[in-house]
Amino acid sequence: MASDDEEEYGYFYDDDDAEEDAAAGLEQAPAPPPGRSADYWAITQESLPAAQKQDLSTVMNLLNVKQHQARALLIHHRWRIDGIYDRLDKGRERMLRDAGIVLQENNMAAVGSTTPWRIVHCNVCFEDISMGVVLTMDCGHCFCNDCWTQHFYAAVESGKKQIRCMEVKCPAFCDEEHVRRLLGQKYPEMAKRFNRFLLESYLEDNDSVKWCPSTPNCGRAIRVGAGERYCEVECPCGLSFCFNCMAHAHSPCPCTIWEKWNAKRSDGESIKWILANTKSCPKCFKPIEKNGGCNLVRCKCGQCMCWLCGGGTGLEHTWTSIAGHSCNRYKEESRGKTADTSREQMQRYKHYYDRFKIHGDSCNVEKQKLGPTLKERVRLLESDLKRPLSIRDGDWLIRAHRRLLVSRQVLSRSYVFAYYMFGSDLQMQPSVRAGLGVARNLFEDQQEQLEQHVERLSELLAGADVVVMPEAEIVQAKQKAVTFVKTVERLCGEMYKCIQEELVTLLKEPVTIAPYRPDGPDKAEELMA
Numbered sequence: 104m105a106s107d108d109e110e111e112y113g114y115f116y117d118d119d120d121a122e123e124d125a126a127a128g129l130e131q132a133p134a135p136p137p138g139r140s141a142d143y144w145a146i147t148q149e150s151l152p153a154a155q156k157q158d159l160s161t162v163m164n165l166l167n168v169k170q171h172q173a174r175a176l177l178i179h180h181r182w183r184i185d186g187i188y189d190r191l192d193k194g195r196e197r198m199l200r201d202a203g204i205v206l207q208e209n210n211m212a213a214v215g216s217t218t219p220w221r222i223v224h225c226n227v228c229f230e231d232i233s234m235g236v237v238l239t240m241d242c243g244h245c246f247c248n249d250c251w252t253q254h255f256y257a258a259v260e261s262g263k264k265q266i267r268c269m270e271v272k273c274p275a276f277c278d279e280e281h282v283r284r285l286l287g288q289k290y291p292e293m294a295k296r297f298n299r300f301l302l303e304s305y306l307e308d309n310d311s312v313k314w315c316p317s318t319p320n321c322g323r324a325i326r327v328g329a330g331e332r333y334c335e336v337e338c339p340c341g342l343s344f345c346f347n348c349m350a351h352a353h354s355p356c357p358c359t360i361w362e363k364w365n366a367k368r369s370d371g372e373s374i375k376w377i378l379a380n381t382k383s384c385p386k387c388f389k390p391i392e393k394n395g396g397c398n399l400v401r402c403k404c405g406q407c408m409c410w411l412c413g414g415g416t417g418l419e420h421t422w423t424s425i426a427g428h429s430c431n432r433y434k435e436e437s438r439g440k441t442a443d444t445s446r447e448q449m450q451r452y453k454h455y456y457d458r459f460k461i462h463g464d465s466c467n468v469e470k471q472k473l474g475p476t477l478k479e480r481v482r483l484l485e486s487d488l489k490r491p492l493s494i495r496d497g498d499w500l501i502r503a504h505r506r507l508l509v510s511r512q513v514l515s516r517s518y519v520f521a522y523y524m525f526g527s528d529l530q531m532q533p534s535v536r537a538g539l540g541v542a543r544n545l546f547e548d549q550q551e552q553l554e555q556h557v558e559r560l561s562e563l564l565a566g567a568d569v570v571v572m573p574e575a576e577i578v579q580a581k582q583k584a585v586t587f588v589k590t591v592e593r594l595c596g597e598m599y600k601c602i603q604e605e606l607v608t609l610l611k612e613p614v615t616i617a618p619y620r621p622d623g624p625d626k627a628e629e630l631m632a
Contacts, residue, residue: 242275
């Protein structure tokens, strides 16, 4: 546990400065992190039409097009309005044409509305049909209602949500209102299915919307801002997840590394058992389990070894000794090139896995036990009318606890990143590997400092029984909490910066991590229906 003497660490700013800031430090809610501009929304089945209508209305007003044309354009651009703005610079007509949208000012639909007695020829059923039962699309092609209905039925039956005109090689999409009307007259269930397809397209074809991966599923989809691919978000159901890979929130660990870790983590207990119950063959380095009383063990590769010291021996032995071998005296020796690399790799994994798990377990305890304890202390403190109002305000405890949990999670996951970044699993340019040592020293120094201050903040909050503490001690505890919170925030931010700017850029395939948020993943708000 770190000492309480603040000056023990040269990187820590003066206590006097911290105490001057304490009066305002945790009194007010923290300002939003710099650079945050995206909104995060939770969409339910009830609010899905409203969410879709927002984007449709934006494009309809921007380009002066109908709803089905706006939908076709949004689906073409995977519901990215910023992508539509970018393409608009190259010309409105070209952008619409590329999305299969055909605009025609004077088509036969207008004629049909004023001359219903006119007879036209349907090129599908080859019948002469009255204009009153003929439908003309935006592209100007017209066919009888029966043929259109069968065409719509077949398209919806095959799962299509965008239905093109029946004319050969015509790229235009049919007006969804016409599809609903004709299907509703003859196949109402198919019309309902078509409506469902249109709603679901907002989720299935939208790069900015994904289902919450909670188990069991909460039924919400999360929408993030345009371009917010690498971000972490908290669903109203309580699950925090990475929007890019859909795994549980894992920053500052990149998605590719977290995926490798999850695949390997299941081996953690097995590795611990192997290290505790086996020894390595001095020839092939594979682990050997002793299942008899004799201390001479023979590997499958044929090599014999002494179980007491792990050294290679011959086969000749008795119950009391091994021929030509003695190991009762301790000897200082280096194994050199014969070092057990496989066991060293397991020891290395255990080093990082233990620290990952210990900090993760500590976070769970601090969340499940310390959290409710602090809330109860705050409740009792605020109800003590004998104390001054400034003392009764205990929100600083709750905010400091929230920072503690976030910092603990960052610390835990930083060991996952370090295991792979400083190992041999990731490909790195030979020309830049020489610079890894400097960046590694910086990272591990930040990690060590963060670890020390997280433990000190945890100790402070656990011992802050503000219900019985004198007022002077409450003020002092609050000042220390402000100091520790600012420090862990700074160290977390610097660690994220080191990872993104100094370390992952050394990889052959650079990756991106979600930005650091002192309060944890951004919370998605429920979108009203």
